[in-house]
């Protein structure tokens with residue numbers, strides 16, 4: 001309990017202290033990211049805020065993802081990791097159920113910026 005409270009306090013401090021902080025992705029556009037997510041069909045496997053249908057359940061809900069500290073429970077939720085994850089998760093975790101998505105690096109940066117808006 002106590003450890004959890006401390007962790008929460010640390011996370012909260014980290015979040016409130018980010019003018020251009022660690023989760024900013026230079027030049028990326030969250031609105032474009034949402035369009036890429038629609039086009040690629042992320043929602044076929046993820047419940048996805050901003051996409052009403054489908055609401056797939058093969059992967060975790062993306063609601064609140066911007067507030068998570070880990071990607072898939074094992075990688076620090078930092079821009080470089082997230083950009084790589086949404087493009088090619090199996091290159092990071094060969095056993096994962098999340099497929100490579102064949103989007104471009106620029107699209108992946110937009111998608112990551114959009115994911116960080118999900119609070």
Ligand code: HEC
Nearest residue numbers: 040041042045058059060070071072073086096097098101
């Ligand atoms: C074929 C199904 C499938 C598709 C399509 C898919 N994902 Fe996933 N995704 C998964 C699964 C399964 C996991 C859980 C992976 C794990 O734990 O190893 C996951 C995990 C994730 C995570 C980590 C979530 C967390 O809470 O840690 C993110 C972020 C993510 N996906 C984003 C996306 C985005 C963005 C797209 C579209 C570009 C997408 N996914 C397309 C199946 C999919």
